[in-house]
Amino acid sequence: MPKPANSQRPQASFWRTVQAIMWKDLTSELRHKEIVSAMFIFSLLVVLIFNFSLELDRATRDNVAAGVLWVTFVFAATLGLNRTFAAEKDRDLLDGLLLAPIDRSALFVGKMLSTFIFIIIVESIVVPLFSLLYNMSLFTPLLLVVLVLGTLGYTVVGTLLAAIAIHTRSREIMLPILLFPVAVPVIIASVQASAGILEGNALGNISGPLNLVVVYDIILFAIAIMTFDYLIEE
Amino acid sequence: MQPNQHLRILTISSMLMLVLSIYMVFVYAPLEIVMGAVQRVFYYHVASGWIGALAFLITLICSILYLATRNLKWDHVALSSVEIGVVFTSMNIVSGSVWARPIWNTWWTWDPRLTTATIMWLLYAAYLMLRQSLENPQRRRTFAAVYGIVAFVSVPLTFAAIRIWRTIHPVIIGSSDPSAEGNFEMTPPMRNAFFFSLFTFTFLYVTLLWHRIRLEQLTVQVAAMQSRLLNKLST
Numbered sequence: 001m002p003k004p005a006n007s008q009r010p011q012a013s014f015w016r017t018v019q020a021i022m023w024k025d026l027t028s029e030l031r032h033k034e035i036v037s038a039m040f041i042f043s044l045l046v047v048l049i050f051n052f053s054l055e056l057d058r059a060t061r062d063n064v065a066a067g068v069l070w071v072t073f074v075f076a077a078t079l080g081l082n083r084t085f086a087a088e089k090d091r092d093l094l095d096g097l098l099l100a101p102i103d104r105s106a107l108f109v110g111k112m113l114s115t116f117i118f119i120i121i122v123e124s125i126v127v128p129l130f131s132l133l134y135n136m137s138l139f140t141p142l143l144l145v146v147l148v149l150g151t152l153g154y155t156v157v158g159t160l161l162a163a164i165a166i167h168t169r170s171r172e173i174m175l176p177i178l179l180f181p182v183a184v185p186v187i188i189a190s191v192q193a194s195a196g197i198l199e200g201n202a203l204g205n206i207s208g209p210l211n212l213v214v215v216y217d218i219i220l221f222a223i224a225i226m227t228f229d230y231l232i233e234e
Numbered sequence: 235m236q237p238n239q240h241l242r243i244l245t246i247s248s249m250l251m252l253v254l255s256i257y258m259v260f261v262y263a264p265l266e267i268v269m270g271a272v273q274r275v276f277y278y279h280v281a282s283g284w285i286g287a288l289a290f291l292i293t294l295i296c297s298i299l300y301l302a303t304r305n306l307k308w309d310h311v312a313l314s315s316v317e318i319g320v321v322f323t324s325m326n327i328v329s330g331s332v333w334a335r336p337i338w339n340t341w342w343t344w345d346p347r348l349t350t351a352t353i354m355w356l357l358y359a360a361y362l363m364l365r366q367s368l369e370n371p372q373r374r375r376t377f378a379a380v381y382g383i384v385a386f387v388s389v390p391l392t393f394a395a396i397r398i399w400r401t402i403h404p405v406i407i408g409s410s411d412p413s414a415e416g417n418f419e420m421t422p423p424m425r426n427a428f429f430f431s432l433f434t435f436t437f438l439y440v441t442l443l444w445h446r447i448r449l450e451q452l453t454v455q456v457a458a459m460q461s462r463l464l465n466k467l468s469t
Contacts, residue, residue: 157384160380160384161381161384164364164377164380164381167368167370167373167377168364168367169367169368169369170367174363174364174367177363178364178381180356181353181356181357181385181388182357182384182385182388184353184388184395185388185391185392185394185395186391188392188395189395192395212391212394212395216391219387219391220387220388223383223384223387227301227380227383227384230376230379230380231376231377231380233376
């Protein structure tokens with residue numbers, strides 16, 4: 001449906017743009033099932049490797065479950081983040097997206113949310129499997145909140161750095177090198193909060209790390225929104 | 235570019251100050267009674283840590299200025315400052331390790347301060363790697379500036395994240411954690427030696443930064459001359 005290239009045409013509203021970009025990514029993923037399936041199989045492999053390398057017997061399991069879970073998700077999410085801008089880059093579609101009269105930060109939010117949804121889908125399959133395989137219940141509402149908040153922070157900064165890494169010479173290698181040190185605070189805080197919850201602590205005892213996750217989410221989101229324009233204009 | 239007279243004076247005086255500070259650290263400052271000679275690591279350890287933090291702060295400021303003004307000189311300062319900062323942070327970590335071996339009885343421990351310093355080192359090593367792997371110079375400058383901002387913000391957050399553990403790192407200036415090991419009171423000569431090494435290192439940082447910025451400007455000039463020559467040869 002061709003539209004006149006009229007400068008008076010109003011800019012699409014922020015949320016409609018976000019929705020459109022998310023919809024595009026989700027449809028494409030629904031057809032190819034590339035990212036989610038790769039992340040899922042990879043997560044299972046990581047869990048398996050941890051099982052053999054750590055000899056997860058009953059006592060150890062209780063101590064390291066939170067760490068194993070987060071390392072699994074961080075590694076799997078890095079795979080997904082590497083693909084965030086890959087389709088656009090490989091087929092030169094980014095220019096097309098930039099020609100559209102849309103807010104650049106809407107592009108960021110749309111991309112970030114679609115990756116976030118992919119990671120959450122993988123987590124919602126891996127968490128029950130993890131509970132089943134290790135015979136421990138992870139279904140406390142508080143743990144799910146921590147999972148969502150921690151994943152959000154990781155995805156926010158991951159999407160920003162993926163936009164950088166995609167242009168580097170060895171992009172798949174650069175992303176983890178750029179991302180892991182920046183994401184260290186959210187990973188540490190998420191692991192601490194999760195471990196606290198699994199030990200059966202109340203909300204009051206884990207409020208420190210939980211607050212830090214929220215603070216991290218907000219600060220990194222603000223920085224990402226402010227700097228994403230510069231990355232995409234190049 | 236002509237040799238700069240001011241820079242030469244700065245270089246010579248920072249060399250003299252370094253010699254004087256070595257004298258102050260090893261001869262003028264008295265021997266610490268509990269820890270012995272290894273305590274002398276302290277003077278340069280703190281000074282190099284301070285320069286690391288200062289250098290990365292300068293990078294943050296220059297990265298913001300570069301994005302705002304697109305003036306090349308801010309990018310030169312940001313890059314130069316990261317390189318110097320990484321060197322001084324390495325010195326800080328290694329000298330701390332040398333001190334920790336006899337005092338804490340271990341080369342390394344996952345203490346908040348030590349962990350934060352390591353993460354900071356990794357962040358700026360990644361910054362340098364990022365610059366290496368981007369070919370387009372315009373894009374390299376912009377992306378590095380964005381990473382310079384993101385990296386600096388995550389440093390205090392890392393410190394907050396691991397501060398929940400108790401620290402055994404001593405705090406000489408200000409109040410120390412009661413569980414810290416290796417504390418001592420500074421006597422006035424120690425204090426003089428300490429502040430003089432801080433001053434010397436800051437002076438040294440400015441000198442090195444100036445040299446490094448000049449080098450970067452010369453690199454840009456050489457590249458411009460090369461392309462002009464190639465143009466002339468091809469016509």
